[in-house]
Amino acid sequence: IYAVKTGSVDHRLLAGVEVGRFDDRFTLDFALLPTIGLENPTETAQGPLQRIPNQSADASSQVVAPYVIDRIGLSDRFQVIAGARWDVIDYEDEVSRTSRDFSKVSPILGLVYSPTAAFSLYANAGRAFAPPSSRVVGERKPEESQQIELGTKAELGGGRLQATFAVYELERENVAIPDLTGVIQQTGTQRSRGVELELAAEPVRGLRTLFSYAYTDSELIRFTELVLVGFD
Secondary structure, eight states: OEEEEETTEEEEEEEEEEEEEEEEEEEEEEEOOOOOOSSSOOOOOOSSOOEEEEEEEEEEEEEEEEEEEEEEEOSSSEEEEEEEEEEEEEEEETTTTEEEEEEEEEEEEEEEEEEETTEEEEEEEEEEEEOOOTTOOSOOOOEEEEEEEEEEEEEETTTTEEEEEEEEEEEEEEEEEEOTTSOEEEEEEEEEEEEEEEEEEEEETTEEEEEEEEEEEEEEEEOOOOOOOOOO
């Protein structure tokens, strides 16, 4: 963290590097089962069943992401938060012999307005970048997302009660979902909208209580689906 003041503007710079590794190993098999009569549906399958390999993966994603955030204090009431994160992803799957290298800069921008020392309103927007799913068949692309959030924070009772309320919208692209044939492809776009409420209180010294509530409404807004209407 580095703080500097230029004229009447305060800058507080935060810089760092996030390093992570994600491993995904799985095997999906299927077995041939005997038929079941429609008029007398009785389960006749008995084990052990002969399994047939279907899909497997031994994948790893190495992520190196340097980032920098500047909290700019324009006055006692206004603050601007601006920053960026550069994700470098190295994806390897030994089973399918798939190797991918991704990199992208994800910006973030926010605004905080504090009419009083105990109450503030904020808004922020940003983008994100993540490794692909190992269940995807064929070309694998990174999952991308963008989010917008509006909220407020308040302190009551001389700081003994803190309340946070936020509404947000998150949209994810290149989501791995089944296509018309049931094969996992990155053909999905998901949108999530929700609200979050958090209350933190200290009724007596040394005892801190926390209450949180969240509601999310998610839906696929881009997908492929095969629907059988009927037969003559």
